Structures are given as C-alpha cells and as structure tokens.
Amino acid sequence: MAEQTTRTLPKRSEIADEYKWALEDMYPNDQVWEEDARQAKEWIEKIRTYKGTLGSSGKRLLEVLQLQDDIHRIVQKLYVYAHMRRDEDTANPHYQALSDRSSSLSVTASEASSYIVPEILSLDAETLNRFINEEEGLELYRFQLEEITRQREHFLSPAEEQILAQAGEIAHGPQTVFGMLNNADITFPTIRDENGQEVELTKGNFIHFLESRDRRVRKDAYNALYSSYRKHKNTLAALFHASVKKDVFYARVRKYNSALEASLDVDNIPTEVYDNLIATIHEHLPLMYRYVSLRKKVLGIDDLHFYDLYVPIVQEVDIKVPYEKAKELVAEGLKPLGEEYIKILKEGFSSKWIDVYENQGKRSGAYSWGAYDVHPYVLLNYQETLDNAFTLAHEMGHAIHSYYTNKNQPFTYADYTIFVAEVASTVNESLLIDYMLKKTTDPREKLYLLNHYLEQFRGTVFRQTMFAEFEKITHEKVEAGEALTPEQLCAIYRELNEKYYGPELVLDENIEIEWARIPHFYNAFYVYKYATGFSAATSLATQILEEGQPAVERYLGFLKAGSSDYSINLLKKAGVDMTTPQPIRDALGKFKQLLDELEQLIG
CATH class of the missing domain: 1.20.140.70 (Oligopeptidase f, N-terminal domain)
Known part of the structure; x- marks a missing residue:
C-alpha cells in the first residue's frame, strides 16, 4: 500500500x-x-x-x-x-x-x-x-x-x-477577541477526503467539502467544524453577549428606542425596512420548503441534513473553475456594464489588487477593502469551484464601486454606506449567472446553474434574513434585561432553522451552534443589507439587461455617487425604491420563476 x-x-x-x-x-x-x-x-x-x-x-x-x-x-x-x-x-x-x-x-x-x-x-x-x-x-x-x-x-x-x-x-474588545479566536487559535481536525487521504479541515475548504459528491465526506466535514466550535461555546457565548450589551449600551446612551433603530439611523433607514424584510420573507417561506423538498427528491435520500444543502443536485456535472478561467468568465459575464467597466475590471486583475489563495494563518473568507488614495484590494481564499468564481465577481463589484466613488467624489463623500454596499457586488453575480444560463446548451449544466442561482437566493436572501432575525431576537432579549446563555442562543438558533427550512430538513444537533462562527454578528444589524441589497441588485440587473445603455448610465451614476445623498435616494435614482416591500417581493418572484424552471427540467 x-x-x-x-x-x-x-x-x-x-x-x-x-x-x-x-x-x-x-x-x-x-x-x-x-x-x-x-x-x-x-x-x-x-x-x-x-x-x-x-x-x-x-x-x-x-x-x-x-x-x-x-x-x-x-x-x-x-x-x-x-x-x-x-x-x-x-x-x-x-x-x-x-x-x-x-x-x-x-x-x-x-x-x-x-x-x-x-x-x-x-x-x-x-x-x-x-x-x-x-x-x-x-x-x-x-x-x-x-x-x-x-x-x-x-x-x-x-x-x-x-x-x-x-x-x-x-x-471593540468582543469583536477583536472573537477575531483572534476564530482566525488564529481555533483548530480543526483532519478528515478523510473522497480518496481516503487525510486532509486538514479549514474554514476555507469547508464549503468545498460540503459540495462533495461523497456524503460521508460532507458529514465528516460538517461535524468536524461544528464540534470544534462547540468546544468553545461558553467563551463564544460570553463574547457575543458582551457585543450585544455594547450595542444596547450605545443605543440607550444616544437616546434611541432600540439598538436596531440606532444602527439603521446611521443610514437614515426606518426600522420598517428591516421589519418588512423579515415579514415578507416569512410570507414566502413555502418557496423555501418547496426547494428543500425538491433537493431531497433529486438527491434520492430519505433524510435531508444540513450538510446536504450545498452539494450540487446535478450529479453528472462537475464544473471546475481554475482562477485564470474565473477571470475570463467574469469579464465575459459583465460585458453588459460597458467597455469602461470591463477596462477597470481587467486593470484590477493585472495590477495585483487581489490576494488569491489560502495560506497558513491567512484570514478566512473574502472581502474588498482599501483606502481613498490607492486602488481597492480584494482578499480571497480561492478554491476551484463555481461558487468561488462568483465570489471573485462579487468582491470585484465592491472594488469597482469603491474605484468609481473614489475617482468621482471628494474624500468627504467617497465612502458609500453599508446599506448600498452589497448592491454592486450582487449585480455582478446576477449578470454572470444570466450570461452562463444563456450560454449553456447542456441541459445538465443548465440544471446545475439554476441550482447555483437558487443557492444564491437561499444563502443571501433567506439565510441572511434568518441571521437578521436572530440578531433582532437576541438584542431584544438583552434590552428586556435577559441574559444570553449558550443554551438559550442554541435554542433560538435551532428554532429559526426549523422555521426557515421547514419539516423536510433534519435538524442535526450541530446546526444550533452555527451562530458561534458568524463574524458579522459582531457588526450588528449588518447582514439584513445582504438581503435588501440582493433584492435591489436583482431589479437593477434586470433593468440593465432589458433597457441597455440608459439603465447602465443610471447604474454607473449610482456607483459614482458615494455618500453624496441618502442611500434610499441614490437607489431611487438608479431605479429601485427600497422604502416598500416590492423589491423583496420581486426578488422572491424571480426565485419562484427559477424554482418552477428547475422543477420542470427535473420532471
């Protein structure tokens, strides 16, 4: 041997x-x-x-x-x-x-x-x-x-x-300590991959393992990651509780009715926008139940677990996307945004804006960041998956948004608000998936892409709204004088997963500890903006594809505007009114359309 x-x-x-x-x-x-x-x-x-x-x-x-x-x-x-x-x-x-x-x-x-x-x-x-x-x-x-x-x-x-x-x-103490624990100190065991080889589990390759065709690999990766966080549940609960108490303290000192109101007021966003998002998603949860049921049927398994939610449901299609191919793919998919946009994109590719691969000690995840006086930067932990190709498109959306606003606004107004931050990134993803769906002639590949697009909705609209509801519940409990114990946090999180995914998903014990590994929870009431941003972006991408140049000009004007006006107003000028639930409903209508198409293709 x-x-x-x-x-x-x-x-x-x-x-x-x-x-x-x-x-x-x-x-x-x-x-x-x-x-x-x-x-x-x-x-x-x-x-x-x-x-x-x-x-x-x-x-x-x-x-x-x-x-x-x-x-x-x-x-x-x-x-x-x-x-x-x-x-x-x-x-x-x-x-x-x-x-x-x-x-x-x-x-x-x-x-x-x-x-x-x-x-x-x-x-x-x-x-x-x-x-x-x-x-x-x-x-x-x-x-x-x-x-x-x-x-x-x-x-x-x-x-x-x-x-x-x-x-x-x-x-900033709770966030700083969590970051060190999450990125530098917490360790994960090795697992056996599909070939029986021992491989070190990392946060960077975790999703890659969850996409494995081998269910044993998926299950092992899932349990290895979450059992590692469970070992630190008391410390992580104390850190999260301290972070929530910090939010509540600042809200009360500044005479706000709640931490939620204090957070949204920074962008001049009424709390109704947050509440409308949760309520509108609740109305459409049967769509998620349909999707979960379809996934269970296609995978041909009797009991669908959380570790089965990421594997592509089209078994015969295996799309590997090396980094060089991903750059070409993104450049083609974003052509509807015009020559100037593509020129900036390629400049980013060739001028070392991007830190591509995972290495020992490197921060997990992906982000775009930078300073006013220099070009933007992008951090990746690239794995050769379709999802990572979309991450490249997503983060370059952020980067080019920053590039445009830095070039067109004085420093005073160059930093766009978080409320609109996810719009540019998600427009890029929407255009890329549209390009790939139109380009493919292989029915199996089309099934794969439809599933991928539905997964973007699941992860960005449904899941982030579930995160947003978790933040709302936990802050309200602290505001009511209650403590947040590890057991209580796990119970809240478990109930939300049951509500959002429905009766067809088996709730493994480890899913209840997922709250403990989400960095965004230390920047309270941020994640809802992924869902609202995705909804706005879905509408804007549709306008760009259907109207062409007039919509592109409105959109580029939005990218150049920075924080020179209120976020709600900037989006209205671009063509989306986020003061109503309609963009959320429109996005979920798109989800239903894709789900209908997937069901018809599967038969």
Missing part, C-alpha cells in the same frame, strides 16, 4: 507573488507607514487646539472640517494597511502589533475630534447657514452638516462625547 500523506496549507512565502496583492502600492515599506503615523499624531494634536472655537466664524469651521478630513484620510490608510498585512498571516506578531497601534490611533483621532459634532450642534440653523453662505469652501460640507443636524437629539455634550470616544477601543 502506498504511503498516505496529509495535505496542509502552504506558508505565505510559498505562494507565487503574482497571486498576492501589492500592498506596497499603499506603503512601500513599514518605515513610510511610521512616517505617516507620526504625521497623523501631529495633526491629531493640532485639531485639539480648535476646541471651543467653531462658533466664532465660518472660516474656523471650515479649517477644522478640512483638518478632520486630512486626519481621517491618513488614519484610514494606516489602519487599512496594518490590518491587511495582519490578515495575510494572523499569527504574525509584528503586524498584530501594528494593527493594534493603528486601532489605537483611530480611537485617539476620534477622541481628539469628538468635540466637533457637539459644537456644530450648538449652532442654530441661521448661524450655520450664514457660515455656509459666507465661507465658500463650506458648500462642500453642506450635506454633511445637514446630516449632523438631522441626528441632533442623539448627540451628547462635548465632555460626554469625549468619554464615549475614549471608550471606543474597549467597546
């Missing part, structure tokens, strides 16, 4: 340079980072000297707003670089320290400028308008100033704002 070897992740140094992002475009070396850090500290000390003087003149107000932008701009760059270097290898102590320093600098900058908003709020509307009219440069800040005064009742006195700013680093 041939000797079996265990496959492990490569070290960072073993990854070819062409597949690593070029962070040197941000800082050529750490010494230049240190020089900027010194500059940032000087500016932070300077901005303290303006305290108590903003009401003296429009000129004084303009000076402090410009200096605040300079500080935010340089601190953003310092922070992004340090954290992205850390993400390359989360066990690297040098970049752990550098990221900690950048976090402290960010908190210090917030504390030093914490007087600005209270002093602006101390000005009456007449004085503020006079300043804007008299001092030409203040016109740029008109929308920002109006946004500050909109939230007037939720700001505190200068002294209280300073205390809250100083507490910022402590408040």
